[in-house]
Amino acid sequence: MEGKSVAGRIHDAIHRLTAAEKRAARGLLGSYPTLGLAPVAEFAQQAGASSATVLRFVSALGYKSYPDFQRALREELEERSKSPLQRSSTSDVRADADAQFLDRFVAQAVDNLRGSAALIPASEFEAVCARLAENRGACYLAGGRFTDFLAGYMEAHLRVIRPGVRRLDGRPATRADQMIDVKPGDLAIIFDVRRYDPSLIDVATELAARRAQIVLITDEWMSPVSRFAKLVLPCRTEMGRTWDANGSLFTLAEAVIARTTELSWPTASKRIGSIEA
Amino acid sequence: MEGKSVAGRIHDAIHRLTAAEKRAARGLLGSYPTLGLAPVAEFAQQAGASSATVLRFVSALGYKSYPDFQRALREELEERSKSPLQRSSTSDVRADADAQFLDRFVAQAVDNLRGSAALIPASEFEAVCARLAENRGACYLAGGRFTDFLAGYMEAHLRVIRPGVRRLDGRPATRADQMIDVKPGDLAIIFDVRRYDPSLIDVATELAARRAQIVLITDEWMSPVSRFAKLVLPCRTEMGRTWDANGSLFTLAEAVIARTTELSWPTASKRIGSIEA
DNA sequence: TCAATGCTGAAATCATAAATTCAGAGGGCC
DNA sequence: GGCCCTCTGAATTTATGATTTCAGCATTGA
Structure with missing residues (x-):
């Protein structure tokens, strides 16, 4: 009942x-x-x-x-x-299900992508890109256990289009050194998804203390870092019961990169030109 | 209003x-x-x-x-x-094209995902996952300028579910050291997309010489590494004229990880359990 | 046709949720 | 670094909606 x-x-x-x-x-x-x-x-x-x-x-x-x-x-x-x-894990025709694993996975990933787009207000997305395109102050990136690679990917792209891009790695020993130059008004982009990384809270606390503006890219359950964030871009990540997928975060990161490139084209194009040479 | x-x-x-x-x-x-x-x-x-x-x-x-x-x-x-x-979800047509940037980007990313699923034969995908789940020999990962982060992401996950996972970094100086232990039958997963990284050709050549089995994850234009690959998983990456997106490669990597985890659950679950502790 | 039974809704009561207020915290700006 | 202004949530007040009561009405069976 x-x-x-x-x-x-x-x-x-x-x-x-x-x-x-x-x-x-x-x-x-x-x-x-x-x-x-x-x-x-x-x-x-x-x-x-x-x-x-x-x-x-x-x-x-x-x-x-x-x-x-x-x-x-x-x-x-x-x-x-x-x-x-x-x-549900209820056994359908097993062989058939296996053959379609990729299709089903992709279908779910598509749902997550669309869900993310619906979850993120356009103005919030625009604000992040506009702020990035300003080229004012430094821009720091950090991520958790797995999302650190997203931070790295984004860093590699941002370096191309603007100066002052740095990565914060996770080692506590080197954290103080890395933070030393953070100035008020600097930008920090933090990636954090479920099984939220406790060390990112420390990083965010320190960044907030130094008056950096924090942008958080997280999942639908919202990392505790959101407490310190000025802007939050939440994505859908749920894939069935056991597994969360970060594909939507990745695509969001790419969207931010693409949009920022577009917005800062006058200055970015020069940098790109000189890198090619 | x-x-x-x-x-x-x-x-x-x-x-x-x-x-x-x-x-x-x-x-x-x-x-x-x-x-x-x-x-x-x-x-x-x-x-x-x-x-x-x-x-x-x-x-x-x-x-x-x-x-x-x-x-x-x-x-x-x-x-x-x-x-x-x-x-369809967001019904209102917004006058401001900029406000739609994220929606348009996501729509394109969705096309790429679906296109990728269509482009990849199920049997090829299954073969890669099955081979990974075998836990036979070592598994090396490498990527190019940007795709190296995909390799890193995948490595971090694969380490959880099987032993012998290593990353090949891009520095020519250390390459010889890293390759020294490669044995015939070892597995290598290489990510390479347009503006194909020349150094990956060298890596692939060397791996092939040592009789490693190469899995290539690439874009629709097919990295030259494919010449050495036993299995190829090509993805759609095109996003308009100027920009290629790697989101589909990322999601493919996640699909491979998820499927491999499923296939090797008996052994993988033990590793996962001991990591949690 | 006349009880007997029990369903129904208007009105009264009670409970809970919405709205307001205000003192203190926090952030931003010289 | 200090001031000011805005924001915030705990506490209080107000309002609204949930619940109960009960008289009347309908239905049924003798």
């Missing part, structure tokens, strides 16, 4: 319901789940019943209060939107 | 919001629209802000009360489920 969907409970219980309660049930199923998320009075009116009847209906479904019932609806809704493709 | 979606309003207003209000905005976008249907206190807690801040946030979006805001969310939800075919 506990783990059942609200709609499921209605179907189970509908025989036991009285006439007016059935109207409530029909109303809810008719615009599911929205009507149940409205206040009781509105639910009642839309369904052509009284508030009291709606409450009795909800109680008959086994919920101990109206808010409790609404919580169930919200959780159901959340569940649905969280997993766009139900990726 | 009246007819705008809540998400749209957030995107419009986000630059005017204060730090804590942005946390609220991100929280809502992160689990949209469910969080907004919860009581203020719950919204606040989930988003890491106070109730007061959430109320200010809602007011900043132009709603005259929290219930008013919730009604808007419900109507939106109702709207979406009513329309027979879910039309």
Whole structure:
């Protein structure tokens, strides 16, 4: 009984319901789940019943209060939107599934990419690129255990288009040296995803103390570094139960690079020219 | 203003919001629209802000009360489920092309991902993963100027699931040392994309001479290293005229890692367990 | 037709959530 | 480095919505 969907409970219980309660049930199923998320009075009116009847209906479904019932609806809704493709481990045709591993993986990666684009406000993205294109002060990059390579990739590209790009490596011993030149208004880009790296908190704290502006690129669960960040670009990373993928962060990094290049073309083109030579 | 979606309003207003209000905005976008249907206190807690801040946030979006805001969310939800075919996500056509940069970039990246999946034969992909999961001999990784970070990323993951993983760095001086232990039947994964790195040809030549099996991950124009490769995984990278993106290579690398982990789970899980400890 | 039973919704009560206030913290700017 | 101004969240007040009560009405069976 506990783990059942609200709609499921209605179907189970509908025989036991009285006439007016059935109207409530029909109303809810008719615009599911929205009507149940409205206040009781509105639910009642839309369904052509009284508030009291709606409450009795909800109680008959086994919920101990109206808010409790609404919580169930919200959780159901959340569940649905969280997993766009139900990726259960239940064995389908195994050989077939194996053959399509790459396709399925890519489909999921595509979802993550699109989800990320929806999650990131355009103005936030623009602000990051514009700030990078200003060429004001230094620009530091850092990442965690795996995301450090993203920081490295981005550094390699940014070096081409602007001066003052530096990488902060993870070794505590060298951290003080690296931070020594950080000045107020400098920019720092930090990559951090789940199993958030504790050392990045230290780095961010130190950077914040030195008044650097922190840009955080993270996952949908939001690294604790966000506390120190001026700008945050969150990406979707979820791939099934066990594995998170950083592909969306990587593509976001590339988008930032591409856009920044575009914005700072007048100055960047000169640097690029002289590097080619 | 009246007819705008809540998400749209957030995107419009986000630059005017204060730090804590942005946390609220991100929280809502992160689990949209469910969080907004919860009581203020719950919204606040989930988003890491106070109730007061959430109320200010809602007011900043132009709603005259929290219930008013919730009604808007419900109507939106109702709207979406009513329309027979879910039309493509971001419906509003924005006049400002710049504001669309990220969307356009992501759309292109999605094309590349799908194109890559189409370009790579499933059997080729499976062969690479199966060979990696065998745990036979050593596994070397190398990349070019930018793709070296992909090699690094993959190395970091492969180290977790199998022994004998090494990275070949690009310095000619140390190359001889690194190659000294390469044995026939060892595996080498090389990343190389356009403006192909000449030094990788040398590396590949040397590896081939020592009878290593070379796996090449490259772009659609095919690195010259392919001449020495036993298996080739080509990806689409084209993004308009000036810029190639490596996001598809990155995701391919992640797919290989994920699949290899799956295939070698009996042995890999033990390693993972001991690393966690 | 007349009880008896139990469903229903209007109104009263109670609980909880929304809105407001304000003192203190934090950040930015000379 | 110090001042000022804005932002923030705890505490308080206000409002709204959930719950209960109960009188009346409908339905059913004798």
